[in-house]
Amino acid sequence: xxxxxxxxxxxxxxxxxxxxxxxxxxxxxxxxxxxxxxxxxxxxxxxxxxxxxxxxxxxxxxxxxxxxxxxxxxxxxxxxxxxxxxxxxxxxxxxxxxxxxxxxxxxxxxxxxxxxxxxxxxxxxxxxxxxxxxxxxxxxxxxxxxxxxxxxxxxxxxxxxxxxxxxxxxxxxxxxxxxxxxxxxxxxxxxxxxxxxxxxxxxxxxxxxxxxxxxxxxxxxxxxxxxxxxxxxxxxxxxxxxxxxxxxxxxxxxxxxxxxxxxxxxxxxxxxxxxxxxxxxxxxxxxxxxxxxxxxxxxxxxxxx
Amino acid sequence: xxxxxxxxxxxxxxxxxxxxxxxxxxxxxxxxxxxxxxxxxxxxxxxxxxxxxxxxxxxxxxxxxxxxxxxxxxxxxxxxxxxxxxxxxxxxxxxxxxxxxxxxxxxxxxxxxxxxxxxxxxxxxxxxxxxxxxxxxxxxxxxxxxxxxxxxxxxxxxxxxxxxxxxxxxxxxxxxxxxxxxxxxxxxxxxxxxxxxxxxxxxxxxxxxxxxxxxxxxxxxxxxxxxxxxxxxxxxxxxxxxxxxxxxxxxxxxxxxxxxxxxxxxxxxxxxxxxxxxxxxxxxxxxxxxxxxxxxxxxxxxxxx
Numbered sequence: 001x002x003x004x005x006x007x008x009x010x011x012x013x014x015x016x017x018x019x020x021x022x023x024x025x026x027x028x029x030x031x032x033x034x035x036x037x038x039x040x041x042x043x044x045x046x047x048x049x050x051x052x053x054x055x056x057x058x059x060x061x062x063x064x065x066x067x068x069x070x071x072x073x074x075x076x077x078x079x080x081x082x083x084x085x086x087x088x089x090x091x092x093x094x095x096x097x098x099x100x101x102x103x104x105x106x107x108x109x110x111x112x113x114x115x116x117x118x119x120x121x122x123x124x125x126x127x128x129x130x131x132x133x134x135x136x137x138x139x140x141x142x143x144x145x146x147x148x149x150x151x152x153x154x155x156x157x158x159x160x161x162x163x164x165x166x167x168x169x170x171x172x173x174x175x176x177x178x179x180x181x182x183x184x185x186x187x188x189x190x191x192x193x194x195x196x197x198x199x200x201x202x203x204x205x206x207x208x209x210x211x212x213x214x215x216x217x218x219x220x221x222x223x224x225x226x227x228x229x230x231x232x233x234x235x236x237x238x239x240x241x242x243x244x245x246x247x248x249x250x251x252x253x254x255x256x257x258x259x260x261x262x263x264x265x266x267x268x269x270x271x272x273x274x275x276x277x278x279x280x281x282x283x284x285x286x287x288x289x290x291x292x293x294x295x296x297x298x299x300x301x302x303x304x305x
Numbered sequence: 306x307x308x309x310x311x312x313x314x315x316x317x318x319x320x321x322x323x324x325x326x327x328x329x330x331x332x333x334x335x336x337x338x339x340x341x342x343x344x345x346x347x348x349x350x351x352x353x354x355x356x357x358x359x360x361x362x363x364x365x366x367x368x369x370x371x372x373x374x375x376x377x378x379x380x381x382x383x384x385x386x387x388x389x390x391x392x393x394x395x396x397x398x399x400x401x402x403x404x405x406x407x408x409x410x411x412x413x414x415x416x417x418x419x420x421x422x423x424x425x426x427x428x429x430x431x432x433x434x435x436x437x438x439x440x441x442x443x444x445x446x447x448x449x450x451x452x453x454x455x456x457x458x459x460x461x462x463x464x465x466x467x468x469x470x471x472x473x474x475x476x477x478x479x480x481x482x483x484x485x486x487x488x489x490x491x492x493x494x495x496x497x498x499x500x501x502x503x504x505x506x507x508x509x510x511x512x513x514x515x516x517x518x519x520x521x522x523x524x525x526x527x528x529x530x531x532x533x534x535x536x537x538x539x540x541x542x543x544x545x546x547x548x549x550x551x552x553x554x555x556x557x558x559x560x561x562x563x564x565x566x567x568x569x570x571x572x573x574x575x576x577x578x579x580x581x582x583x584x585x586x587x588x589x590x591x592x593x594x595x596x597x598x599x600x601x602x603x604x605x606x607x608x609x610x
Contacts, residue, residue: 018340018410018434020323035323038366038379039359039517043508050506054344061343074343102510105323129323199525200532201355203348205407212344220504224550227505245529 021062028168029111030063033129036104044283046099049219049232052136053094053212056124059110069162074205079159084147089211090119091141093236095173098135105129111168118155119143120163123172137172147206150242181236181277182256184298189252193221194302196249209243214274218297221251226280230293235278241301250302256294274299326367333473334416335368338434341409351404354524354537357441358399358517361429364415374467379510384464389452394516395424396446398541400478403440410434416473423460424448425468428477442477452511455547486541486582487561489603494557498526499607501554514548519579523602526556531585535598540583546606555607561599579604 016022021032040051061075071081080086100106107129115121119141126136144153196217204210214237219227243249256277276297321327326337345356366380376386385391405411412434420426424446431441449458501522509515519542524532548554561582581602 015340015408015410018325018338033323035320037359037363039362039509039515041510042506043510043512045510048506054342057344058342103320105320199521200529201347201353201521204344205346205348205350207348210344216504216506224505 016066019062021059021066023066024109025168027067028166029109030059030066031107031109032059032062033105033107036100036102036106038102041102045102046231047101047104049094049096049215049235050212052096052099052126052138053092053215055106055108055126056110056138056140057210057212059108059124060122063110063112067166069166077159077162079156079162080144083153083156083159085144085153085156085159086147086206087120087142088145088152088206088242089140089142089239091236091238092138092211093140093173093175094136094138094234096136096231096233098133099231100126100128100135106135111166111170112163113167113169114164115141118153120155123170125172139171139173139175181238181275182296184252184254184275184296186252186298186300188254189298190254191221191223191252193217193251196220196251198243198245198247198249200245203245207244209245209247211237211239214239214243214299217249217251217299218253218274218276218278221253221297222295226293229283230280231283233279233281235276237274237276237297239274241274248302250300252298252300253295254297256296321371324367326364326371328371329414330473332372333471334414335364335371336412336414337364337367339411339413341405341407341411343407346407350407351536352406352409354399354401354520354540355517357401357404357431357443358397358520360411360413360431361415361443361445362515362517364413364429365427368415368417372471374471382464382467384461384467385449388458388461388464390449390458390461390464391452391511392447393450393457393511393547394445394447394544396541396543397443397516398445398478398480399441399443399539401441401536401538403438404536405431405433405440411440416471416475417468418472418474419469420446423458425460428475430477444476444478444480486543486580487601489557489559489580489601491557491603491605493559494603495559496526496528496531496557498522498556501525501556503548503550503552503554505550508550512549514550514552516542516544519544519548519604522554522556522604523558523579523581523583526558526602527600531598535585535587538584538586540581542579542581542602544579546579553607555605557603557605558600559602561601 019032024031034055036047040047042048064070064075069077071078073081073086075087107127109125111123113121122140122142124138125134127134144155146153198209202209202213278295278297280293324337329336339360341352345352347353369375369380374382376383378386378391380392412432414430416428418426427445427447429443430439432439449460451458503514507514507518583600583602585598
């Protein structure tokens with residue numbers, strides 16, 4: 001008998017059993033099992049990159065909840081809610097070994113560690129549930145924003161005291177040189193997609209465009225002949241600015257040309273939502289393969305004219 | 306011990322246990338439990354209408370699979386695959402009593418019955434898992450399309466023999482007058498949203514825009530002051546035409562004015578993807594409520610100029 005049948009007499013059901021989630025490794029690692037659903041895959045029946053990032057978000061929030069820290073916010077701890085603070089992501093780096101297919105079962109591990117004085121790092125590992133093979137690795141950096149002023153905030157001691165007991169010093173990815181993003185020369189961007197506007201469903205509970213949607217916009221700039229027949233195998237996105245429902249966004253991409261000017265020195269920092277880089281790899285079925293492609297990317301607030 | 310922990314020794318895991326699915330009522334009703342995820346809800350923390358329709362699709366496909374009928378297609382039976390046939394939806398009617406919230410557990414029942422000589426009807430019921438309260442009801446009509454010619458097809462006897470033993474004569478919704486759609490006067494449409502283009506991620510395994518995406522386009526035509534503070538409580542969509550990745554679509558909506566001219570007599574049938582109607586109800590938190598609103602809608606291939 002399955003658990004939910006045993007409990008089907010409409011008693012109080014522990015949601016963790018239904019979510020197929022648990023804390024492992026001394027309570028520091030949150031683990032959840034997902035079956036890849038029909039609407040989470042694309043034309044080729046493999047999960048989209050957005051699906052993996054949605055699962056990352058889901059496990060992060062469930063982790064906060066299961067650790068007993070959650071207030072009623074979007075992953076905010078009780079101490080954060082007292083101080084009107086929300087989490088915002090400033091960087092996301094993902095490496096994909098293999099995309100799971102419709103019906104595949106994946107097991108996602110996530111944990112948190114310190115990032116500087118005011119930030120938190122969150123890592124993920126996705127494994128194939130049956131073979132244990134690693135499918136993807138990811139790491140992200142988070143800081144706190146005041147919900148009213150929309151300005152970044154230091155981490156209050158009260159919040160550090162809540163979350164630091166859960167830190168685990170372990171890295172899902174060992175990055176070389178922190179994968180610096182080569183600056184995109186905006187006037188020379190090879191692919192530009194303009195007039196991208198958020199749909200209401202792109203907003204999340206924090207009232208701004210959810211970070212996962214930026215990835216769709218990033219890939220949207222590529223012409224079909226490039227995006228078809230290739231799959232994203234690596235990406236880094238830096239998030240510099242909130243995107244609100246009334247904003248109009250421009251997505252620019254160029255093949256990467258190494259340059260000493262990296263993202264940290266970008267003069268248009270104020271207007272950039274998100275510089276990034278990503279790599280595409282030909283799919284196995286793609287006979288006209290032209291090798292892995294490395295791109296640099298910029299998503300920015302659009303100026304008319 | 307939870308089922309997936311008992312089985313965590315990397316043996317073959319029955320996916321039905323992980324999906325929390327089973328056949329009930331003599332094998333005729335497929336039932337699956339879902340926990341509403343963080344990325345399935347909007348700003349107000351309740352599930353979007355797209356989420357419910359995604360769950361409908363998921364349960365339909367899992368039902369076909371669990372009944373032992375599935376080939377490797379998108380819900381196609383082995384007999385359909387032999388004949389190069391795919392399922393296409395021609396009509397979807399949904400009534401929402403209450404939207405579930407982030408973390409809520411819902412239980413979805415689905416079953417199929419005959420619809421005329423060549424069609425199949427599929428119904429759904431969504432219940433709150435803990436209280437048993439009905440949250441939503443839906444019914445849909447499906448026919449077969451030849452995957453190569455993209456023309457509708459009769460149901461081959463071979464396919465009828467596969468699926469008819471699973472028919473259950475029961476209705477999730479008792480419709481008055483089949484909820485006929487009042488024809489939208491296109492030149493006088495109150496709200497028009499043009500230049501809607503499919504994203505690659507809008508396509509499904511059948512290589513056309515998934516039917517769930519039409520609903521996003523439908524609601525996209527409404528101005529924010531209307532869509533905010535109201536929720537969709539009823540909708541009917543008729544699907545007349547496939548939408549492909551290169552198509553440009555126009556979404557038109559007007560408050561409904563009863564008229565004897567119903568959708569069946571629409572002269573522009575050939576160019577319409579989808580006429581529809583829907584009702585919005587003020588949310589409980591909306592103090593400036595102006596009562597339930599009834600709209601008629603048309604999604605069509607856009608002609609320039």
